[in-house]
Amino acid sequence: MSTATQFNSELRGQYRAKAYAAASAESPLAPMMIPRRDPGEHDVQIEILFCGICHSDLHQVRNEWSAMPTVYPCVPGHEIVGRVSKVGSAVTKFKPGDVAAVGCLVDSDGNCPECQDGLEQYCLHMILTYNSPDAHLGGVTYGGYSDSIVVKEHFVLRVPSNLNLAGAAPLLCAGVTTYSPMRHWGVTKGKKVGVVGLGGLGHMAIKFAHALGAHVVVFTTSPNKREDALRLGADDVVISRDKDQMRKHRGSFDFILDAVSAEHDINAYIQLLRRDGNLTIVGAPDKPHAIAAFSLLLKRRSLSGSLIGGIAETQEMLDFCGKHNITSDVEVIPIQKVNEAYDRLSRADVKYRFSIDMASLKSQ
Numbered sequence: 227m228s229t230a231t232q233f234n235s236e237l238r239g240q241y242r243a244k245a246y247a248a249a250s251a252e253s254p255l256a257p258m259m260i261p262r263r264d265p266g267e268h269d270v271q272i273e274i275l276f277c278g279i280c281h282s283d284l285h286q287v288r289n290e291w292s293a294m295p296t297v298y299p300c301v302p303g304h305e306i307v308g309r310v311s312k313v314g315s316a317v318t319k320f321k322p323g324d325v326a327a328v329g330c331l332v333d334s335d336g337n338c339p340e341c342q343d344g345l346e347q348y349c350l351h352m353i354l355t356y357n358s359p360d361a362h363l364g365g366v367t368y369g370g371y372s373d374s375i376v377v378k379e380h381f382v383l384r385v386p387s388n389l390n391l392a393g394a395a396p397l398l399c400a401g402v403t404t405y406s407p408m409r410h411w412g413v414t415k416g417k418k419v420g421v422v423g424l425g426g427l428g429h430m431a432i433k434f435a436h437a438l439g440a441h442v443v444v445f446t447t448s449p450n451k452r453e454d455a456l457r458l459g460a461d462d463v464v465i466s467r468d469k470d471q472m473r474k475h476r477g478s479f480d481f482i483l484d485a486v487s488a489e490h491d492i493n494a495y496i497q498l499l500r501r502d503g504n505l506t507i508v509g510a511p512d513k514p515h516a517i518a519a520f521s522l523l524l525k526r527r528s529l530s531g532s533l534i535g536g537i538a539e540t541q542e543m544l545d546f547c548g549k550h551n552i553t554s555d556v557e558v559i560p561i562q563k564v565n566e567a568y569d570r571l572s573r574a575d576v577k578y579r580f581s582i583d584m585a586s587l588k589s590q
């Protein structure tokens with residue numbers, strides 16, 4: 227830690243907030259008091275109303291990512307919606323009482339090419355909402371499983387007033403993760419779009435592709451997900467194990483979003499793209515994908531990845547949701563049920579996202 231940072235953290239006042247934290251990779255989440263910084267001149271303090279449970283929370287709490295070792299105690303949560311309780315003197319976009327949101331990012335260097343382009347999610351120095359170095363208080367950042375959070379104004383989003391807040395929380399990660407690649411690859415009216423996997427990400431992808439005017443085809447291994455896919459906005463559902471059904475769609479897709487984190491054959495989907503079609507992966511299987519080069523060469527197809535979205539695009543996504551009245555399908559739980567929810571999430575037993583009602587933490 228630099229001297230400047232130490233100096234800073236000595237100067238900056240702090241207060242104590244209620245939270246749920248994991249003490250180790252094997253520990254269940256349990257109540258804990260954590261420090262939060264007093265809002266500085268550019269900061270917004272938010273009373274958290276709802277926080278979505280993302281699959282990343284589960285991975286990070288259990289220390290399952292070797293590239294991002296977990297620092298304990300760990301307070302996860304990066305799908306945050308709440309009410310502004312205090313603002314710093316230089317804050318212009320928010321005032322106390324406003325509904326506001328925070329996603330996966332709380333800071334970045336602000337001056338690299340990525341930040342200059344409004345793509346803070348690709349900044350080498352981005353600070354994640356939890357488990358990133360905290361320059362203000364030392365240690366690591368603590369996420370949204372808490373009754374409040376203090377975040378730099380630039381990283382705080384506005385929430386359209388018509389949206390249900392429990393259902394809006396997952397937009398901050400699951401929403402923007404699926405919206406951003408669709409915008410980047412030009413999903414619009416008349417395009418044929420595939421969505422692979424119907425879970426937290428997939429169900430948002432269907433809603434966005436449908437609202438953008440595309441013809442939406444959902445690929446699933448479970449025939450019993452058909453009705454739900456159609457209800458969410460799909461025009462067609464393909465059982466991916468059925469070779470005849472898959473063959474019928476060969477060379478026809480403009481864009482496919484692959485949201486599956488389990489091992490699967492990605493070539494089966496690349497073959498479904500038309501010339502110059504793109505397949506973007508937003509799921510991360512443990513084992514590397516094996517790609518058949520010819521399936522890319524033959525029609526100049528491309529394969530890409532995508533990570534959440536920048537701040538400007540996250541705001542654009544929220545405004546789009548306001549206009550089209552899009553929220554995530556959520557099961558609202560009290561924080562006391564979070565460990566049970568993790569067990570169910572690991573079995574994919576949720577339609578389609580848990581959203582924690584943080585009022586339950588107040589009465590703790």
Ligand SMILES: [Zn+2]
Pocket residue numbers: 280281282283304330399400
């Ligand atoms: Zn997430």
Ligand SMILES: [Zn+2]
Pocket residue numbers: 334335336337338339340341342346349350351352
């Ligand atoms: Zn940057």
